[in-house]
Amino acid sequence: MALEVLAETPTLKLETLTIRMRLGLDATCFLTLYNKQDVRLIGLDDAASRLGVERRRIYDIVNVLESVGVLARRAKNQYTWKGFSAIPAALQELKDEGFKENPASCDGSNDSSKMSDDEDEEETFPKLDAESQNDKENPDSTAAAKSIKTENRREKSLALLTQNFVKLFICCNFEIITLDEAAKLLLGNAHKIMRTKVRRLYDIANVLSSMNLIEKTHATNTKKPAFRWLGFGGKTSESADTDQNSIIKEPKKRMFGGDLTNIDLKRNKVGLFMDGQNSKVQNEQENISYGAQTGKNNLEKGAKQTTKSYQFGPFAPAAYVPKVGTSENNTVKQVHNWDSLSQVHRPQYQNQVLKDLFSHYMQAWKSWYSEAAGKK
DNA sequence: TGTTCCCGCCAGTTA
């Protein structure tokens, strides 16, 4: 399970647990929650309430997961969990489908920049936005128009966009692609469509990232943000995990301090963090911040924290890293300090999965720390 | 100024 995976990686910094992209985090939590042997059916309401997220966001996640075979729609409001083991078959299916649609395939194995600015470039897959074309057909027929509208809607769906995005990697051998390149290839160059679809591609990429199917990187030439295909059981540059569970990845962070999931800062509805207690310990630790500072008055401040003020999780600052040669007594004391620190700074997640993640992580870190200190 | 993506409106679909 993902919790154990996290527990086995105590060197993971706390910020990776607390600062990240919301949708990616939601997807991670979703996968963590349901990636269990006894899970067969998933209710959307259940998922939304257990994750403490809006139903709307669950739709985004399940659409992407369904596209790569992890879920299958069973009925209204209900999905069947197929699990990560279904991914290879789904990818193979997409690959076959891709080659069937476009037998000539395409070659993205080279530098993706070669097509980045070419306005006349033909799209690799048929444009998803068929509206303009379809609108010209049978304008008088209501039934036809309705069916065309339905078809348009389907064609614009997040699920189909996900599949075509994945096809760019598995059929076209793109190793790295920027989202605007992907949008151009999939949707053509119309500016308005591009803008909208790139937003959707961000959503998709966040979910795929959280599954470790892709990872965020930079285009080699332009240094623009891009995504690299890792594939099923793919390895990030940082991780060598082979366990299937490791496919649940900590999404990369969006770098602003206060935007924690389920935590009410500006936009969110749920209230949060700490109540200003234990000010003594806090004063000692005032240079350690992850998201919010103590007290109601500081909430806004916390919300406005920048990546500059957001420096460390509670694990990093040198002042609190034990010096080599520290006595065992001190070590125990340190662990206790960490313990109290973790209590003081413990984020007040509404989301049960996050609470569990945090607890497991803290537990793992403490035992790792004791063990490591004991060896010295 | 560009990038990233949260958020929720609202139209289409389904039961």
Add this chain to the structure above:
DNA sequence: TAACTGGCGGGAACA
């Protein structure tokens, strides 16, 4: 007809 579904784009946060 109510509830579900999800496309879409405004705009905030950040680089």
